[in-house]
Amino acid sequence: MAYLILGNSAAGIAAAERIRQIDKNNSITILSDEPHAAYSRCLTSYYLGGQVTEQDMYLRANNFYQAMGISFQPNQKAAAVNPDKKQVVTNQDNIYSYDKLLIATGASANRPSLPGIESDGVFSLRTMDDAKAIEVACQSGRQAVVLGGGLVSLKVAAALNQRGMNVTVLVGSNRVMSQNLGDTAAALVEEQLAHIGITVKKGTRPVSIESDADGTVTGVKLRNGDVYQADLVIVGKGVRPNSSFLKETGLVNGGGEPLKVNRRQETALQNIYAAGDVALTYNILDENYSYSAIWPNALEQGGVAGTNMAGLTREYPGSIPMNSASFGGVPVIAAGITQPRAEGYTLIEEKDAKGNYRMLVLADGRLVGFTLFGDTSRAGLYTGIIKSRKQFPSDQALWQKPRNYLSLAGISTYQ
Amino acid sequence: MSIENKTIDRAAQEMLRRTQADGVEVVWDRLEAQEPQCGFGTLGLCCRNCLQGPCRINPFGKPDRGVCGADAHTIVARNLLRSLAGGAAAHVDHAYDVLEALKKIAEGSAADYELKGEEKLKAVAAKIGLDTANKDKNTLAQEVAARAYETFTSHSSEPMAWLKYWAPAERIETWTKLGVVPRNADREIREAMHQTTMGMDADPVNLLLAGIKQGIVDGFAGLKLATDMQDIIFGTPQPVTTQTNLGVLKKEYINVVVHGHVPLLSEKIVQWCRELEEDAKEAGAAGINVAGICCTGNEVLMRQGIPSATNFLGQELALATGAVDLMVVDVQCIMPSLTNIAQCYHGEIVTTMPITKIPGADHVPFSFEEADQQAEKIVRKAIASFKRRDMARVKIPDEKADIIAGFSTEAIVGALSKVDESDPLKPLVDAIKSGAILGAVGTVGCNNVKITQDLMHVEMVKKLVANDVLVVATGCSAHALGKAGLLHPNATNEFAGEGLKAVLTVVGEAAGLGGPLPPVLHMGSCVDNSRIGDLLMALADYLGVNVKDLPVAASAPEPQHEKALSIGTWAVAMGIFTHLGLPPQVLGSDVVAGTLTGDKLESLIGGKFYVETDAKAAVEGIIEHIKAKRQALGI
Amino acid sequence: MEQILINPDRCLSCHSCELACAVEHALSKELLAAVLGKESTKPRIFVETDGETNLPLQCRHCQEPMCVNACMTGALAKDSTTGKVLFHQDKCVGCWMCVMTCPFGAIEQDMSQKVISKCDRCPDREQPACADACPTGAIRYTKVADFAHDQRKHYLTNW
Numbered sequence A: 001m002a003y004l005i006l007g008n009s010a011a012g013i014a015a016a017e018r019i020r021q022i023d024k025n026n027s028i029t030i031l032s033d034e035p036h037a038a039y040s041r042c043l044t045s046y047y048l049g050g051q052v053t054e055q056d057m058y059l060r061a062n063n064f065y066q067a068m069g070i071s072f073q074p075n076q077k078a079a080a081v082n083p084d085k086k087q088v089v090t091n092q093d094n095i096y097s098y099d100k101l102l103i104a105t106g107a108s109a110n111r112p113s114l115p116g117i118e119s120d121g122v123f124s125l126r127t128m129d130d131a132k133a134i135e136v137a138c139q140s141g142r143q144a145v146v147l148g149g150g151l152v153s154l155k156v157a158a159a160l161n162q163r164g165m166n167v168t169v170l171v172g173s174n175r176v177m178s179q180n181l182g183d184t185a186a187a188l189v190e191e192q193l194a195h196i197g198i199t200v201k202k203g204t205r206p207v208s209i210e211s212d213a214d215g216t217v218t219g220v221k222l223r224n225g226d227v228y229q230a231d232l233v234i235v236g237k238g239v240r241p242n243s244s245f246l247k248e249t250g251l252v253n254g255g256g257e258p259l260k261v262n263r264r265q266e267t268a269l270q271n272i273y274a275a276g277d278v279a280l281t282y283n284i285l286d287e288n289y290s291y292s293a294i295w296p297n298a299l300e301q302g303g304v305a306g307t308n309m310a311g312l313t314r315e316y317p318g319s320i321p322m323n324s325a326s327f328g329g330v331p332v333i334a335a336g337i338t339q340p341r342a343e344g345y346t347l348i349e350e351k352d353a354k355g356n357y358r359m360l361v362l363a364d365g366r367l368v369g370f371t372l373f374g375d376t377s378r379a380g381l382y383t384g385i386i387k388s389r390k391q392f393p394s395d396q397a398l399w400q401k402p403r404n405y406l407s408l409a410g411i412s413t414y415q
Numbered sequence B: 001m002s003i004e005n006k007t008i009d010r011a012a013q014e015m016l017r018r019t020q021a022d023g024v025e026v027v028w029d030r031l032e033a034q035e036p037q038c039g040f041g042t043l044g045l046c047c048r049n050c051l052q053g054p055c056r057i058n059p060f061g062k063p064d065r066g067v068c069g070a071d072a073h074t075i076v077a078r079n080l081l082r083s084l085a086g087g088a089a090a091h092v093d094h095a096y097d098v099l100e101a102l103k104k105i106a107e108g109s110a111a112d113y114e115l116k117g118e119e120k121l122k123a124v125a126a127k128i129g130l131d132t133a134n135k136d137k138n139t140l141a142q143e144v145a146a147r148a149y150e151t152f153t154s155h156s157s158e159p160m161a162w163l164k165y166w167a168p169a170e171r172i173e174t175w176t177k178l179g180v181v182p183r184n185a186d187r188e189i190r191e192a193m194h195q196t197t198m199g200m201d202a203d204p205v206n207l208l209l210a211g212i213k214q215g216i217v218d219g220f221a222g223l224k225l226a227t228d229m230q231d232i233i234f235g236t237p238q239p240v241t242t243q244t245n246l247g248v249l250k251k252e253y254i255n256v257v258v259h260g261h262v263p264l265l266s267e268k269i270v271q272w273c274r275e276l277e278e279d280a281k282e283a284g285a286a287g288i289n290v291a292g293i294c295c296t297g298n299e300v301l302m303r304q305g306i307p308s309a310t311n312f313l314g315q316e317l318a319l320a321t322g323a324v325d326l327m328v329v330d331v332q333c334i335m336p337s338l339t340n341i342a343q344c345y346h347g348e349i350v351t352t353m354p355i356t357k358i359p360g361a362d363h364v365p366f367s368f369e370e371a372d373q374q375a376e377k378i379v380r381k382a383i384a385s386f387k388r389r390d391m392a393r394v395k396i397p398d399e400k401a402d403i404i405a406g407f408s409t410e411a412i413v414g415a416l417s418k419v420d421e422s423d424p425l426k427p428l429v430d431a432i433k434s435g436a437i438l439g440a441v442g443t444v445g446c447n448n449v450k451i452t453q454d455l456m457h458v459e460m461v462k463k464l465v466a467n468d469v470l471v472v473a474t475g476c477s478a479h480a481l482g483k484a485g486l487l488h489p490n491a492t493n494e495f496a497g498e499g500l501k502a503v504l505t506v507v508g509e510a511a512g513l514g515g516p517l518p519p520v521l522h523m524g525s526c527v528d529n530s531r532i533g534d535l536l537m538a539l540a541d542y543l544g545v546n547v548k549d550l551p552v553a554a555s556a557p558e559p560q561h562e563k564a565l566s567i568g569t570w571a572v573a574m575g576i577f578t579h580l581g582l583p584p585q586v587l588g589s590d591v592v593a594g595t596l597t598g599d600k601l602e603s604l605i606g607g608k609f610y611v612e613t614d615a616k617a618a619v620e621g622i623i624e625h626i627k628a629k630r631q632a633l634g635i
Numbered sequence C: 001m002e003q004i005l006i007n008p009d010r011c012l013s014c015h016s017c018e019l020a021c022a023v024e025h026a027l028s029k030e031l032l033a034a035v036l037g038k039e040s041t042k043p044r045i046f047v048e049t050d051g052e053t054n055l056p057l058q059c060r061h062c063q064e065p066m067c068v069n070a071c072m073t074g075a076l077a078k079d080s081t082t083g084k085v086l087f088h089q090d091k092c093v094g095c096w097m098c099v100m101t102c103p104f105g106a107i108e109q110d111m112s113q114k115v116i117s118k119c120d121r122c123p124d125r126e127q128p129a130c131a132d133a134c135p136t137g138a139i140r141y142t143k144v145a146d147f148a149h150d151q152r153k154h155y156l157t158n159w
């Protein structure tokens, strides 16, 4: 029995650890197209902001692979999978055989096809090497333009701001973090961004990236003709699953789309599993699969995949969209459905005198989403309630209860 | 906790081994069961003064106010004031009882007593400005009683009577400036309850000043008044020799233990034990043996030479000997657990006071009017109880120490007058001036189960006397020192520094002891702390200085009771540097704790509290203070 | 393996556990010293109430901890031998992912230091400070089997 794991990040490491917990003897091999031991990609923006060192980013101790009996193969980019032969071929033409295969290749930053996007000084942040390259390119006092107002874009913007750059964020929609936040919460985040000195321009349509004769970036041009001067441009336009190398297997069509899995994280092909940013996630709220590329999902799905690969049976319980971020030291947490578009949702919100904002979304007497800004304490209680699908006697009942476990979970009937 | 860490008293250790083997729960076990004790209470940060509570303040953050808005400082100061009022109330109530007795005896309605302290009566009467000539003692006593009652009946803002008569003018002036002169003892205690109820004083400093007032109330309307009345009724103590520790119980005898605080009962019990000696023999006993515990024990020890069995923490262990046939109690410091211990071993517990009843105890209401009848009844119960005693279960530790006690101020002056009849204080003052005696410390107060029993008392005093500091002791401190042999002349040779030893030898030999005085002078019960006050006032007067300038200190090494806090506050109010071997429950407020131990208080009133839990460090702190005072006096 | 087990029926909401916990996590680990030294410290256990039932709640050291899955720095980890959910403060960046996922709300945010705090089961003590401090036995540190046994006995003798 040989376990092969493509991807050396959240999903891959979680799977390997789980397999080793169950199966102490058989070989485990991890391939990565990066040179580094497993690190946390979420920390790349913290690295850029100077809050953590490279050393802090590594997820496990130095002797991790050795101690776990894992063969780690860096710089081995999977190029193709042959399900019949149960083999994976890498860019270096190495062939790895498997009995059980996990695809945990994650995702890459989207690169929109803008003219000039290949100019020097245009970056995306996804990997440690990206972070290091940006670190070299950024200079205090110079202009940085960030394309995109999503979570990662804003994190990078904050990091560059921390490094003393003058940062402008160009957002296409009418608010930041439009995937996660409704208008009110987004406005509060925008206030914070302004407070720390980040300029946000909304409803903007970049049409090209300008550069000088050397091919070094000079600015970003908008559809309306405005040009934002830039010494550094960050492209933060979402992610694309790293699945194109699977074209021949039939698991994907063109590549770049997420892999379909079942609750055991099995793909349509036998002995091939998928987990993390490369795959779809079972969403508890709509009881269906959707794309939800977040760290906890990758870790949990990796664990479920590992369990099943090692011969035990385990189903992924499902998850909900959620995220947490802080700007200017003020945290915001949002989970579940935060911007209901259909009928039948009740939205209760409140902004207190101290500037804290709380918003709950209910449907059918059940909590389906929330947003907390400022006071985010015990946010997990709401997350837990959403996941429990518990019905409350009235919408107000949930809203008015103090945010503690006993009152919210209603365990007073506990015997 | 090992038995050695519970108590240094070998008799107590032996009894603890017994209760442990028998699975009988005593005070140390109960402490263990309570531990760790509530941190909010330890810091004084909980308030139950209204029904919106209970509230508690988080010492590390929020909530930082109670429901009403009281903060840590208010709550700590309020709680402290209530404790001080509790302590003062105990002593004032005690004093009131003996005053009432004096009046009834003088009027002839308490015929079982007669006034034995005629000299004291005259001295007190003279001091409070009564004409003593050609009056029989009962008439004079009635006049004294009438004056004494004014302490409780003043409806003006005049200083309360017993304070007005006895406090030095300098003190009254200082207290007046601070606005802490009590007018009427009852009114001040009532006012403290009012001041601390919901929605009243929130100013911690104002509350602390009210606390000082409680200390002054205790000192004059409690301690001083009680001692004076008791001396008038029973006579002023003179040196006696006797013994202490559980070894004073006697297997073949009927053992009667008196426990509590007021001598009105214990004196009568002693008398009736003597009178019923024949009945005891008929019952098969060799006789009746009386022993004391706590301060009523001290009262009969000082005046009658009755041996003392043990101090506060030993009260249960006395019963564990199985040899106590009856323990009769009046008020204060009586553990409600006594009845359980008596059930496990032997003996009857008899309560006597309407405000101190214990389930499981026999209650014999005691009154001055029918004192003899009731005392007889109680002693007869002891005889009956003896008959039920299982001799096989009797186990009396072979531990007892010889002691000399009875050092009232009058007795000390009397002994000194043997050295210099015309100027009795001179030898003492000269010794202090020359440095033969570095200074004096009164060690007073309780045992506290959180401190190894007697350890702090004994350790501190050994170090003090070795440094030529004369020690006077009262209450459970005196018991502790007695058990450790420090109330005996031998201890002078063994522990006292050369200078102190020389002075004690001169005085002792002149007084006809054929050797030195003990290094520690036992001055009586806890109300007899007033005797220490009298002595200090006399010394200051003699030297033409104020009490606060004397090279002296007070110490409650093992304080337990609210009374210890109010006595300590009285000492501070008198201008005395006052050591506590355990912090009171005030550390939740740096304002309160800081004020009580701070230089500001010392500059205003002359005294302050000094908290130190380590015996060696405490003695160093005290000696440093004494030396500073000597320096200020230029000696 | 011993666990911190709660009997809500016995909890009187005295908050002694919170205080003891704060003290145990103060530098001096001693009440009077911590107060006199003005140390800043916070409890990791919280007495909750819904008006009827009181419940001291702290990190349950879950079998499958959500927080460990959510922690993107590796600051939170499950120790497979002791079963404890361990927290390594030096790795924490205050992203509050764990706060977002802990279904018990047992993870506290230290907003000034940007790190979390949570129950560590008192590694320096035989028995956690909260269980030691609880005067009624509402918090016990015992094996699940023993706890269940006592609960059954209580039930059978008190119905």
Ligand SMILES: Cc1cc2nc3c(=O)[nH]c(=O)nc-3n(C[C@H](O)[C@H](O)[C@H](O)COP(=O)(O)OP(=O)(O)OC[C@H]3O[C@@H](n4cnc5c(N)ncnc54)[C@H](O)[C@@H]3O)c2cc1C
Binding pocket: A006, A007, A008, A009, A010, A011, A012, A031, A032, A033, A034, A041, A042, A043, A044, A045, A076, A077, A078, A079, A104, A105, A106, A107, A125, A126, A127, A152, A155, A242, A245, A275, A276, A277, A278, A293, A294, A295, A296, A298, A323, A324, C072, C095, C097
């Ligand atoms: C800046 C930033 C901030 C973020 N912040 C948060 C956050 O706050 N909260 C949150 O929940 N999520 C956050 N995320 C998202 C989170 O990092 C991802 O969801 C998570 O890393 C997904 O893990 P994964 O294991 O599925 O894939 P990845 O982490 O993407 O790892 C993929 C692995 O596969 C390897 N690989 C890729 N292709 C191949 C190939 N062909 N052959 C071999 N190996 C290959 C890679 O080298 C890598 O080791 C953030 C992401 C970024 C970039």
Ligand code: SF4
Binding pocket: C070, C071, C072, C073, C074, C075, C076, C091, C092, C093, C094, C095, C096, C097, C098, C099, C115, C116
């Ligand atoms: S706040 Fe700290 S412990 Fe919690 S998930 Fe983030 S890094 Fe981990």
